Amino acid sequence: MEIKGRYKTKQLNELQEFLRGTGGAHFTAQDVLKYFQDKDLSIGKTTVYRRLEELVAEGSIKKYFIEEGSGACFEYIGGETHPMHYHLKCERCGKLFHLDCDEITCFEQHISEHHKFRIDPVRTVFYGICEACGKAEDGRDQQ
Amino acid sequence: MEIKGRYKTKQLNELQEFLRGTGGAHFTAQDVLKYFQDKDLSIGKTTVYRRLEELVAEGSIKKYFIEEGSGACFEYIGGETHPMHYHLKCERCGKLFHLDCDEITCFEQHISEHHKFRIDPVRTVFYGICEACGKAEDGRDQQ
DNA sequence: TTGCGTGCAAAGGTTTTGCATGGCA
DNA sequence: TGCCATGCAAAACCTTTGCACGCAA
Numbered sequence: 342m343e344i345k346g347r348y349k350t351k352q353l354n355e356l357q358e359f360l361r362g363t364g365g366a367h368f369t370a371q372d373v374l375k376y377f378q379d380k381d382l383s384i385g386k387t388t389v390y391r392r393l394e395e396l397v398a399e400g401s402i403k404k405y406f407i408e409e410g411s412g413a414c415f416e417y418i419g420g421e422t423h424p425m426h427y428h429l430k431c432e433r434c435g436k437l438f439h440l441d442c443d444e445i446t447c448f449e450q451h452i453s454e455h456h457k458f459r460i461d462p463v464r465t466v467f468y469g470i471c472e473a474c475g476k477a478e479d480g481r482d483q484q
Numbered sequence: 485m486e487i488k489g490r491y492k493t494k495q496l497n498e499l500q501e502f503l504r505g506t507g508g509a510h511f512t513a514q515d516v517l518k519y520f521q522d523k524d525l526s527i528g529k530t531t532v533y534r535r536l537e538e539l540v541a542e543g544s545i546k547k548y549f550i551e552e553g554s555g556a557c558f559e560y561i562g563g564e565t566h567p568m569h570y571h572l573k574c575e576r577c578g579k580l581f582h583l584d585c586d587e588i589t590c591f592e593q594h595i596s597e598h599h600k601f602r603i604d605p606v607r608t609v610f611y612g613i614c615e616a617c618g619k620a621e622d623g624r625d626q627q
Numbered sequence: 628t629t630g631c632g633t634g635c636a637a638a639g640g641t642t643t644t645g646c647a648t649g650g651c652a
Numbered sequence: 653t654g655c656c657a658t659g660c661a662a663a664a665c666c667t668t669t670g671c672a673c674g675c676a677a
Contacts, residue, residue: 348631348676370666385634390667392632406549412666429601440599448591456583457615458572464611472600491651491656513641528659533642535657555641 352384356392360402360417365437367405367414367430405466428466433474440467495527499535503545503560510548510557510580550580550609571609576617583610 347353359376370389377384393415396402401419416430416437427445429438452458490496502519513532520527536558539545548557550573557580570588572581595601 350632350676352633383634386666387634387668388632429595429599429603431601432604432607438599438601440595442595442599444591444594444598448587451587452572452583452585452610455587456572456581456585457618458574458581458583458610458612459618460572460610460612461575464575466608467595467601467603468607469601469603475600475602493650493657495658526659529641530643530659531657 351382352388353392355380355382355384356389360396360419363417365417367416369412369414371412400463403464403466427462429471430466430468431471431474432468433470433477436471438471494525495531496535498523498525498527499532503539506560508560508582510559512554512557514554546606548606548609570605572614573609573611574614574617575611576613576620579614581614 355377356373359373370386370393373389373393374384374386393402393404396419397404397415401417403416403418405414405416418428418437427440427442429440430436431438449460452460498520499516502516513529513536516532516536517527517529536545536547540547540558544561546559546561548559548571550557550571570583570585572583573579574581592603595603
């Protein structure tokens with residue numbers, strides 16, 4: 342996702358490179374700041390928060406509230422064109438999966454008809470445990 | 485849910501009464517403080533946070549992170565029969581609804597069997613438009 | 628040059644911690 | 653009495669805002 346009529350600053354370029362590097366994994370504002378520090382690049386936290394907020398408004402990244410101490414979580418989804426699919430996000434490994442499924446249409450209709458709620462696929466994310474992490478868990482019987 | 489080897493203080497009693505009064509609806513730490521103020525009861529925010537944290541550890545209440553400005557959301561589930569339910573959050577008015585629905589169990593199973601993903605009801609929130617906001621939109625055909 | 632972008636500093640909010648006091652058993 | 657619970661104050665934390673300077677166009 343390119344920024345529209347904005348100046349192309351170093352900070353913005355680096356931020357976009359960071360986003361591409363995430364591979365869809367979630368990150369926090371702190372992660373961005375650390376990334377810049379580690380690469381000896383300079384950016385102010387004000388800028389990070391402002392750019393992130395803009396990108397959320399644009400739809401290039403998503404914002405979640407999962408944990409406490411670490412603040413808000415962001416996730417890069419820019420470049421995706423599929424308008425109608427849901428996301429499955431693994432709480433363990435952080436991977437993001439696409440849900441291509443017809444069942445969910447029925448479920449959507451059920452919710453719409455019986456619960457009078459129109460679900461928004463863009464913002465809705467199913468959290469849970471993916472196959473790989475689920476197997477790892479069963480194997481070790483951890484937690 | 486009774487507290488184990490703890491002293492039964494006025495504050496704790498009142499807090500439990502508040503919890504029962506919620507009827508399972510979600511609330512914030514601020515809501516608890518306001519409740520005490522409105523009833524001319526005294527409690528320190530320190531106590532509220534500490535008790536709430538304990539109750540979360542006990543399993544009597546659940547903690548969610550849904551919105552930003554208002555901090556964490558809690559929800560009383562002690563003694564209730566509500567087994568597992570999802571949350572519907574309206575993107576317009578911000579209201580949070582409980583989804584009491586059997587269909588979702590089928591949907592969960594489908595996702596589990598066909599997509600190898602175990603959905604976590606605690607973290608998953610369905611975003612969308614609630615009935616009231618939907619009607620308002622249709623009526624005015626706004627946006 | 629123009630005006631957006633940036634970043635320091637400070638403010639705003641929620642949550643946590645230290646420590647002395649108060650209350651239950 | 654002993655010990656936990658409480659609550660004030662202050663700190664820690666994330667996030668936002670004000671304002672002046674810097675940089676892209």
